[in-house]
Amino acid sequence: LPELPEVETIRSDLVPLLTGKRILSVWVADDATRLLPHSTPELFALSVAGSTIEALARRGKYLVFTLSPQSSVLSPRFWIVHLRMTGRLLCRAASDPPDAYVRALVTLDDGHELRWSDLRKFGTWELADSLADLERKLGPEPLGDMFTVEDLQTMLLRRKAPVKAVLLDQKTLAGLGNIYVDEALYEAGVDPRRVANSVELAETTRLHAAIRSVLEQGVANRGASFSDYADASGAKGSNQLYVRVFRRTGKPCYTCGAMIERCKTGGRSTHFCPVCQK
DNA sequence: CGTTACCTGAAA
DNA sequence: TTTCAGGTAACG
Numbered sequence: 001l002p003e004l005p006e007v008e009t010i011r012s013d014l015v016p017l018l019t020g021k022r023i024l025s026v027w028v029a030d031d032a033t034r035l036l037p038h039s040t041p042e043l044f045a046l047s048v049a050g051s052t053i054e055a056l057a058r059r060g061k062y063l064v065f066t067l068s069p070q071s072s073v074l075s076p077r078f079w080i081v082h083l084r085m086t087g088r089l090l091c092r093a094a095s096d097p098p099d100a101y102v103r104a105l106v107t108l109d110d111g112h113e114l115r116w117s118d119l120r121k122f123g124t125w126e127l128a129d130s131l132a133d134l135e136r137k138l139g140p141e142p143l144g145d146m147f148t149v150e151d152l153q154t155m156l157l158r159r160k161a162p163v164k165a166v167l168l169d170q171k172t173l174a175g176l177g178n179i180y181v182d183e184a185l186y187e188a189g190v191d192p193r194r195v196a197n198s199v200e201l202a203e204t205t206r207l208h209a210a211i212r213s214v215l216e217q218g219v220a221n222r223g224a225s226f227s228d229y230a231d232a233s234g235a236k237g238s239n240q241l242y243v244r245v246f247r248r249t250g251k252p253c254y255t256c257g258a259m260i261e262r263c264k265t266g267g268r269s270t271h272f273c274p275v276c277q278k
Numbered sequence: 279c280g281t282t283a284c285c286t287g288a289a290a
Numbered sequence: 291t292t293t294c295a296g297g298t299a300a301c302g
Contacts, residue, residue, distance in 0.1 A: 001296045034284075061297080084297050086286085101286090120285045122297070161279065170298085178296050226296065227288085246296090267281065269294080282301070290293070 001229040002061060002083045004142065004175030005218025006237065010089055011058045013232040017091050018053045022109040023067075025049055032103040035116070035125055047074040047127055048106075060138050060174025063089070064131065076127035080134060086228045087123030090115040099234065119228065138174040142211050147173070152211075153204045156196040163199055164192035165266030167211075176211065179224055179246045182271045183214040186245045191277045192270050193263070217242065245271040 002010070026048060028041035036044055051067035058064070065079040081089065090099055094113050104116035104125070116123070128134070139155070140147040152173075159166045166172050167181045176184070185192045187210035190203050199207070223229055223237030226247060230236055244254055249262040253273040263270050 003296065006296080082297085084284095085295070118285095119287070120295090122284065124298095165280090168297090180296095224296080229296070268296095280302095283299090284297105286295100288294085290291100 001085050001227070002087070002223070003177035003180050003218070004058075004061060004215055005180070005221075005239065006223035006229050007058050007061050007063060007083065007175070008219050009222045009237065010083075010232050011056055011063055014089065014091060015056050017112065017232070018056055018065075018108070018114070020052060020054075021112070022052045023048050023050065024107045024109055026107070027105045029103040032116075032118075032121065034121055035104060035118070035123060037124055038126055043074070044125065044127065046072075047076055048079060051075075059131070059134060060141070060170055061177070062134060062138075064134070076129055078128045078131060080124075080126045080128060080131075082124045083118075084120070084122035084124070086117075086119040088115075088117040088228075088230055088234075089232055090117060090230075090234055091232045138170055139172045140174065142173045142175055143215055147208075149201075149205050149208045152208050153199075153201055156199050156204060159196040161196055162192060162265045163190060163194045163196045164268070164270055166196040168266055168268065173211070175215070178268050178270075179226075179243065180211070180214050180218060182246045183243055184210040186210075186271075186273060186277060187214060189277055192265050192272050245273060247271065 026045040053065055054068055055066040063081040069075055092115055094111055099115050099117050101117045101119045102115045103118055106114040155172045164181055167176050188206040218239045221239035224239035225236035226240050245260050248260045251260055256275045258273055258275040260271055261274050
């Protein structure tokens with residue numbers, strides 16, 4: 001569900017609610033089998049209880065909580081959250097009505113709690129003393145100054161997979177997923193099935209601008225809620241109303257009127273205009 | 279490099 | 291009953 005714009009919406013909503021708050025306790029359900037791949041509910045709770053949330057950042061599709069240092073030996077600086085397909089981080093008053101599929105709970109010192117809801121149980125929570133491991137698996141931030149046309153061209157020239165598959169690879173760029181890749185390729189007029197190293201500089205230039213613009217639009221519209229995505233208060237985004245190709249199979253292209261087609265590329269459902277995208 | 283597995287529920 | 295879902299890691 002969540003790609004860069006969705007995760008960024010959650011982050012920016014949570015910052016004023018969580019910064020400076022202390023974690024009192026953590027509960028993890030027995031059936032949250034994959035949530036803590038490198039820990040146990042007991043160890044995790046012991047490690048973060050008593051910490052203060054100093055900051056909340058986003059890196060690609062990851063949320064990164066900076067925790068205050070503790071006197072205890074167990075004192076990781078970072079709590080790294082990935083929502084995968086159906087994860088939600090909901091900030092609620094403890095007295096608010098229950099939410100569906102809540103599999104973990106973080107109690108805060110101001111009467112609020114962070115509820116972790118995850119229908120499909122793919123999401124992960126990890127603790128780390130440094131962000132080096134995270135950085136190793138991620139490319140640049142597509143909305144940052146470090147991401148240039150030249151970077152993108154270099155990354156595309158190195159690969160012979162379909163350009164869509166390369167853009168989905170988080171080592172190429174951190175934060176693009178199936179919605180925004182389809183949207184960016186449409187806006188740039190590039191066929192998603194093209195071999196990446198056949199994309200020419202003029203096309204890469206358009207693609208670079210398109211990636212930024214579709215992500216910025218996504219953030220401005222508070223993310224796309226095609227099915228499961230909800231922000232930290234449980235509300236849906238609106239960007240699903242503004243997409244040009246994603247899940248518009250059989251509908252007319254807004255530019256040329258041709259029918260939007262769907263195919264499989266890089267193992268993912270792919271939407272494109274057969275006329276506008278070359 | 280492409281395919282599969284991980285889960286659950288909705289839709290075809 | 292089968293297929294599909296916005297993600298990623300582990301396969302071959």
